[in-house]
Amino acid sequence: MAASDLARTFLSEARGIVDAALDAWLPADDPRAPRLAEAMRYSVEAGGKRLRPALALAACRAVGGRDTDVLPFAGALELIHTYSLIHDDLPAMDDDDLRRGRPTSHKVYGEAQAILAGDAMHTLAFELLLTQTPDASTACQLGALLAQASGHDGMVGGQVDDLAAEGAGADGVDVERLESIHRRKTGALLTASVRGGALAAGAGPAAVDALTRYGTALGLAFQIADDVLDATSTADVLGKTPGKDAADAKLTYVALEGVDAARARCARETERALEALAGLPGLDGEGAALLTSIAHFVAQRDR
Numbered sequence: 001m002a003a004s005d006l007a008r009t010f011l012s013e014a015r016g017i018v019d020a021a022l023d024a025w026l027p028a029d030d031p032r033a034p035r036l037a038e039a040m041r042y043s044v045e046a047g048g049k050r051l052r053p054a055l056a057l058a059a060c061r062a063v064g065g066r067d068t069d070v071l072p073f074a075g076a077l078e079l080i081h082t083y084s085l086i087h088d089d090l091p092a093m094d095d096d097d098l099r100r101g102r103p104t105s106h107k108v109y110g111e112a113q114a115i116l117a118g119d120a121m122h123t124l125a126f127e128l129l130l131t132q133t134p135d136a137s138t139a140c141q142l143g144a145l146l147a148q149a150s151g152h153d154g155m156v157g158g159q160v161d162d163l164a165a166e167g168a169g170a171d172g173v174d175v176e177r178l179e180s181i182h183r184r185k186t187g188a189l190l191t192a193s194v195r196g197g198a199l200a201a202g203a204g205p206a207a208v209d210a211l212t213r214y215g216t217a218l219g220l221a222f223q224i225a226d227d228v229l230d231a232t233s234t235a236d237v238l239g240k241t242p243g244k245d246a247a248d249a250k251l252t253y254v255a256l257e258g259v260d261a262a263r264a265r266c267a268r269e270t271e272r273a274l275e276a277l278a279g280l281p282g283l284d285g286e287g288a289a290l291l292t293s294i295a296h297f298v299a300q301r302d303r
C-alpha cells in the first residue's frame with residue numbers, strides 16, 4: 001500500500017460530503033442575474049481535489065470534532081479557493097484557457113461574468129461560514145481566520161507579490177522572497193484549513209499550535225510540488241496548462257535550484273509536517289495515519 005493511498009480514499013469521502021453541502025448552498029438560477037449561478041457552479045463542479053476542505057475535516061476529526069462542526073468552514077474554503085482560481089486565470093493575471101480539465105470561466109462566460117462569479121463566491125463563503133456554523137463564537141473566529149488567510153496578508157498579498165516578481169526567473173534570486181510568496185499565495189489558505197479544522201472542533205491551544213505547524217509545512221510542500229508538476233507534467237494529467245512558470249519567467253524553486261533540489265526541499269517540508277504531528281497531544285492512531293498519509297499525498301501527487 002502506497003503512503004498516500006489512505007489520503008486518496010479520504011479525499012474521495014471528503015469530496016462526497018463537501019460537494020453535497022456546496023450543492024445545497026450554491027444559488028439556483030435567478031433571471032435577475034442571468035447565468036451567474038451557472039458560472040459559479042461551472043467552476044466548483046468542474047472538480048478539483050477538494051484538498052482544503054479535506055484538510056479541515058481531517059484536522060477536526062483528529063482532535064475529536066464532528067463533521068457538522070466544520071462543514072460550513074470546509075465549504076467556505078473551497079469557494080474561496082475556486083474564486084481565486086477563476087480570477088488567477090483571467091487575462092489580467094495568468095491568462096489561462098484550461099482549469100480543472102475545462103475551459104476557464106472567462107473563456108465560457110466572458111471576463112465580466114467570470115470576475116463577478118468569483119466575487120459572488122467570495123462573499124458566499126463568508127455568508128455560509130457566519131450563518132451555518134453551529135456555534136456563533138466559533139463562526140466569528142473562523143471568519144477572522146479565513147479573512148486573514150485569503151486577504152492582503154495572505155493569498156491576495158502573495159498573488160500581488162508573485163505578479164510583481166514575474167519576469168525575475170532565476171535572476172536577482174531571493175529564496176526568502178520566494179518562500180514568502182509561496183507561504184502567502186497558497187500556504188496561508190492550506191494552513192488555515194488545518195488550523196480552522198482544529199478550532200471548529202474546540203481543540204486546546206497545544207493541539208491548535210501543533211496542527212498549525214503541520215499545515216504550514218504542508219502548505220509549503222504543496223506549492224513546491226506544484227512548481228515541480230508545472231515543470232514536469234502534461235495538460236492531460238494536470239487539467240491545466242503546464243510550463244506556464246517557465247514561460248512567464250516566474251520565480252519558483254525549480255527556476256532557482258532545478259527539479260531535483262526542489263523535490264528534496266518538498267521532502268524536507270513533508271518531514272517537518274510529520275514532526276509537528278508528533279507534538280499533537282492525544283492524537284490517536286487513526287488520526288495520525290490519516291494526517292501522515294495526506295502529507296505524503298501532497299508531496300507525491302501527480303496533479
Ligand code: GRG
Nearest residue numbers: 048049050051084087088155156159185186226
Ligand atoms: C486571484 C486573489 C487571487 C489569488 C490567486 C491561489 C492563487 C492565488 C492562484 C492560483 C495559481 C496557482 C495555479 C497556484 C499554484 C498552486 C495552486 C493554488 C494550485 C491549485 O490548487 P489545487 O491543486 O487545485 O488544490 P484543485 O483544482 O485540485 O482544487
